Amino acid sequence: MESVTVYDIAREANVSVATVSRVLNDTAPVRASTRQKIIAIIEKHKFQPNALARSLVNKKTGMIGMLIPDSTNMFFPEVFGGAEIAAQKLGYTLFLCNTFSNFDRESEYLSQLCERQVEGLIFMGGRVNARHCPDALVQEVVNIQSRIPIVLINGSLPGNPCYQVKTDEYAGTQLVVQHLINQGHRHIGFLGGNSETTTTLEKLRAFRATLALNDLHFHKKNVLFGGFSMQNGHHLMDRFMTMTNRPTAILCINDYTAIGAMKSAISHGVRIPEDLAIAGFDDTQLSSAMNPELTTVSQHSERLGIRAMEILSRLIEKEKVKKVTVLEPKLIIRQSTQS
Amino acid sequence: MESVTVYDIAREANVSVATVSRVLNDTAPVRASTRQKIIAIIEKHKFQPNALARSLVNKKTGMIGMLIPDSTNMFFPEVFGGAEIAAQKLGYTLFLCNTFSNFDRESEYLSQLCERQVEGLIFMGGRVNARHCPDALVQEVVNIQSRIPIVLINGSLPGNPCYQVKTDEYAGTQLVVQHLINQGHRHIGFLGGNSETTTTLEKLRAFRATLALNDLHFHKKNVLFGGFSMQNGHHLMDRFMTMTNRPTAILCINDYTAIGAMKSAISHGVRIPEDLAIAGFDDTQLSSAMNPELTTVSQHSERLGIRAMEILSRLIEKEKVKKVTVLEPKLIIRQSTQS
DNA sequence: TTGTATGCGTTATCAC
DNA sequence: GTGATAACGCATACAA
Numbered sequence: 001m002e003s004v005t006v007y008d009i010a011r012e013a014n015v016s017v018a019t020v021s022r023v024l025n026d027t028a029p030v031r032a033s034t035r036q037k038i039i040a041i042i043e044k045h046k047f048q049p050n051a052l053a054r055s056l057v058n059k060k061t062g063m064i065g066m067l068i069p070d071s072t073n074m075f076f077p078e079v080f081g082g083a084e085i086a087a088q089k090l091g092y093t094l095f096l097c098n099t100f101s102n103f104d105r106e107s108e109y110l111s112q113l114c115e116r117q118v119e120g121l122i123f124m125g126g127r128v129n130a131r132h133c134p135d136a137l138v139q140e141v142v143n144i145q146s147r148i149p150i151v152l153i154n155g156s157l158p159g160n161p162c163y164q165v166k167t168d169e170y171a172g173t174q175l176v177v178q179h180l181i182n183q184g185h186r187h188i189g190f191l192g193g194n195s196e197t198t199t200t201l202e203k204l205r206a207f208r209a210t211l212a213l214n215d216l217h218f219h220k221k222n223v224l225f226g227g228f229s230m231q232n233g234h235h236l237m238d239r240f241m242t243m244t245n246r247p248t249a250i251l252c253i254n255d256y257t258a259i260g261a262m263k264s265a266i267s268h269g270v271r272i273p274e275d276l277a278i279a280g281f282d283d284t285q286l287s288s289a290m291n292p293e294l295t296t297v298s299q300h301s302e303r304l305g306i307r308a309m310e311i312l313s314r315l316i317e318k319e320k321v322k323k324v325t326v327l328e329p330k331l332i333i334r335q336s337t338q339s
Numbered sequence: 340m341e342s343v344t345v346y347d348i349a350r351e352a353n354v355s356v357a358t359v360s361r362v363l364n365d366t367a368p369v370r371a372s373t374r375q376k377i378i379a380i381i382e383k384h385k386f387q388p389n390a391l392a393r394s395l396v397n398k399k400t401g402m403i404g405m406l407i408p409d410s411t412n413m414f415f416p417e418v419f420g421g422a423e424i425a426a427q428k429l430g431y432t433l434f435l436c437n438t439f440s441n442f443d444r445e446s447e448y449l450s451q452l453c454e455r456q457v458e459g460l461i462f463m464g465g466r467v468n469a470r471h472c473p474d475a476l477v478q479e480v481v482n483i484q485s486r487i488p489i490v491l492i493n494g495s496l497p498g499n500p501c502y503q504v505k506t507d508e509y510a511g512t513q514l515v516v517q518h519l520i521n522q523g524h525r526h527i528g529f530l531g532g533n534s535e536t537t538t539t540l541e542k543l544r545a546f547r548a549t550l551a552l553n554d555l556h557f558h559k560k561n562v563l564f565g566g567f568s569m570q571n572g573h574h575l576m577d578r579f580m581t582m583t584n585r586p587t588a589i590l591c592i593n594d595y596t597a598i599g600a601m602k603s604a605i606s607h608g609v610r611i612p613e614d615l616a617i618a619g620f621d622d623t624q625l626s627s628a629m630n631p632e633l634t635t636v637s638q639h640s641e642r643l644g645i646r647a648m649e650i651l652s653r654l655i656e657k658e659k660v661k662k663v664t665v666l667e668p669k670l671i672i673r674q675s676t677q678s
Numbered sequence: 679t680t681g682t683a684t685g686c687g688t689t690a691t692c693a694c
Numbered sequence: 695g696t697g698a699t700a701a702c703g704c705a706t707a708c709a710a
Contacts, residue, residue, distance in 0.1 A: 016697045051454040053687035115390040355681045392703035
């Protein structure tokens, strides 16, 4: 019942704790017979060394903290899944924290993770995606970064170079928009996101540029911001539906809004893709589950997590790593845009 | 850069570490002036006490481990989300571990969590859901349970009473099946799961009983086991499609298989629900995203996590808690079964 | 109100 | 090969 320690083992084996520690970590030769004896006692008591005490002296906890904005959006669990696989392989354990992109929760988790002596941090969403991030919040991260390595996924800290792995969202957006144009669309809408997140602005920038490249006009009224959830997508599409001369194709900020948008359109009696083409972003498992299946852009979510974790690991090992790793997105053409 | 300790703070403030500790935890009165001085120094250095050292003496880590079988099935992240909310409120931090229902990974994580001195465990899937669970694996959990509290979600350990919170899956299945029968279906199929998991068998049992209750024959060939994923659902439905005299309604083991099944059916030119009714289980966010929307059974996934965490917390506080908490499922009727 | 000394469970540095 | 013993960073009983 009560926790057994190296002392208990040592006493029972008539050896010192040092010797027990030696067989535990085999950090020095131990006579075979005593080793056997000790091992037997350890197994008998199912003794497990206290990782807390161990970490206290090693200064190694093997723990990594990961902050994501929204675990109900499969994209993030997918990234986490990748990171977890890599972490497992590298001998680390991941702490998953859900921030809802709320700055206060981020700060709370950040300090909690630091207190627990995580050896590294993976950060997504919230402040690393905010257009106007209060300087204090930037500074908080910068301070932490001076002690423990941090890798940002699809994010950055204005004015402060960070290690980051990111999808080329600009290129990804170009791909879909060009695809829509190639399908004959001349009147394309942009749905979801908001003007305060950098990924939204980046995608919008690519959206406009691609229109321009094809000599198409950009109409401000064809851009409807309003969030990242399925419901947001639904509401925004409802608004598109009331427009006179509405777009024939809609690029959504992500798969979730796209799905909401699709449902809205269908409930308005609009056929997809015949009457309206819809595209998403992220290629979450949902996109292929839909009916019709959703055209989208793959960010290689899992790989994003794997790479971040690998880079973090090398950072922890004090290895040299290049600051920014960019993953190329891939256009996944499915039914929702195929005329 | 280097980590600052209570000693550093104490030295700079010309006090002893004891006094610093006192203002940190205000565990004893400290003169206002010295407190101010100490606080100033703490803030200046952004000092954070090392939770490892603290936990080592308190014997409290505030950490909870949670094992789930599959983070790509939204049901589990939803449960986790609930647990996380409750944990946050109760002052605990959750460790999420993905086992893929693999016994070895479970054991690995289990011992890792114990070494890290988690104060409690929430366990889903894998061995607590296995029909034939090797005794050694049962014993492993039982042993841990003698030291730290464990709450099982939708699971049990044969021969060993455990704290558990569970959905009444039997009742839930009855609800859907009766609904299908009420819709006029006389020939109903059962799709997904496998004969080695208790939840599958429980649902199947309710399935058969409900048929019997309505004087309907149970045909063994209308039961197709084969997993829990979207793809599994797709393949199994493919098989139903080739059957002569196939069912007019299919109950799927969960939402994921249901979605796969739906896609298969549609690709075979079968209309839902006109030609075939399909129902799922879990009421994950996907079910309402589908087109047509999926009839399913809500397990109140988030609440499941919240309750488990609450119970665990009370267990940690040595309070008296009743062994089994049952949550009533709820039938969610949507388009996929509405003729 | 404050300081001293000890323990928490390990690992590591010495000697032997 | 093996055994004392000093860290690790903090909390706390006991003194003062």
